[in-house]
Each structure stands twice: as structure tokens, then as C-alpha cells.
Amino acid sequence: MSPRKTAREAPPLRAAVGAWEEAPIAPAGVDTEKPSAARVYDWYLGGTHHWAVDREFGRRVEKLWPLIRPISRQNRAFMNRVVSAAMDAGIRQFVDLGSGVPTAGNVHEIVRERLPAGERASVVYVDYEPVAAAHSRLILEREGASSWAGLVERDIRRPEEIFTDDLTRELIDWSRPVCLLMITVMHFIGPSDEPDELMATYRSRLAPGSWLALTHGTCRDDAPPDRAAEVRRFIEAYQDTSNPAWLRSAEELLPWFGGWPLLPPGMTSLPDWRPETPPTPIDTETRPFAWCAVARRPGL
């Protein structure tokens, strides 16, 4: 892992060739000739931080699993609704584990939009991919958000390093409620990384009134066989890479909330958690492949 740099130590900018829509500004030293998983994901989301090589790679992955793009967008929409609801509930601190490139409606954007005048909020993004970290710092710096939002370049499997990181200590007061987001990241944590213990460590850090939000890939029994085969092929293709992924059932995920009450409507499919728009045909296709839920630590 490369050494952490705070947003204030962000690398100098260099303008990439072409118009902003065609080629965004890249942080110095970041390779835009090779695809980056974080930028490919940004392309699925409709963000602006991807290059031709990322889009080409993304299209190849889409051939393997055509639902990846709608599910990515539903994940992002769920996260947006959770952050909005947490803001409405008075939470002002957000920690986003496995944050990727923070474009296309990310946490700090929602927080900034909904923050009442005169109030303060803070956001810590956590990602271990140097490319995601570099783009994140650049975006936060460019948007003038570095004083209240930052990127901690750490591995979520080592929570103590995140808790004791200088930037986390500067921005997050764990004695007050925090909204901890784990969106499309825990499926990268395999059994050998002891996810149950990891979740317990994160829960133990959260003060009463905190929220814990999770989305996770699955393959439910009601999935059409051809779609189920696609997702299983997709997961298998990643097993021998540096980013193997795991699908989990609701029964495996529910204990991760440690018995804290789930906010209504409980554990459900992405389009069904407090939807703000009418259902669409793609919702029927994606429902069997992801779970989401938000728990609130009781006691406040």
C-alpha cells in the first residue's frame, strides 16, 4: 500500500488532453493507459472519471454479466437515499468503506446538498486502491471540500489503522453517531478475512444512534437460471484474481448487524429500500442479485 497522503497533500494537477466530458483531469502519476477497476465502476455509474481504456474493459465485463451496470446504479441510488435519510435523522458524520472514485452523486455531494446552513458535517472515504485514492483526493481538492471530507488510503480489513489514521481522527468523533457505509465492498472480504469478526469490530466502534448500511451481492433461489449462471460465471472469473468476490445469503448477512434493529423496510432488494421513483422492468431482473439493509445502534 502506498503511504497515505491527506487531501491537503494532494498531488499537483495536470490537465488531460481533450475536453472535460471526453477526458477528465487526471492526478499526476496515475496511469490512464491501463484500466482501473475504480474508474470502470465510475463508468458503470455514469460518472466522469474514466478513460477509453476503462470503458473498453467495462464493456467486456458487461458481456459477462449484463446486469452489472444497472445493479451498480441501484447501489449508488440506495446509498444516496441512506445518506439523505441519515442527514434527515440528524447524523452529520459519514464513513464510506470501499468508496471508489467519489463521483456521480457521492456521499459528500449529498451531505453538502442537504446540510442546513450554519451546520458542520464530515465525510471520510476509505479505499485501498491507489488510483481510487488519487482521484478522490483530486476531486475533493478541486471541489474545495478538503476541510471537511477526506480520503483515507487504507485496507478495510485492518479497521484499527482506519480508526487511528490522522485524517479519521481529525474528521470523525466516534463518541457521536456516525453513518458507516459498506456499499458493494464486503463481497471482496472472503472467509479467511473473518468477516463476522470484522463487522463486530466496526459495530463496537459505533456510538448509540449510529447507522450501519450494507449492500451485498447474492444469488437468490428465485433468480432465473440463465441469469443465475451469468452471475456465477462472473464471480468465478474473479476467483483467481487479486479481487476474488463472494456472494452471500440473507441468513449469512443478518448476523453482521449484531441484533441491532433494521430500519424499515428491513433487509430487502436495492430498488425496494424506500424507493423514490416507480419500479421499472429492470428492477425485476436485478432483485435476486443484491441485498441491502440499514441498522441503527440502539441506546440513544
Ligand SMILES: C[S@@+](CC[C@H](N)C(=O)[O-])C[C@H]1O[C@@H](n2cnc3c(N)ncnc32)[C@H](O)[C@@H]1O
Ligand atoms: C465496487 S466498488 C464500490 C464503490 C462504492 N462503494 C459504490 O458502491 O459506488 C468497490 C471498492 O472497494 C474497494 N475495496 C475493495 N476491497 C477493499 C479493501 N479491503 N479495503 C479498502 N477498499 C477496498 C475497491 O478498491 C473499490 O474501489
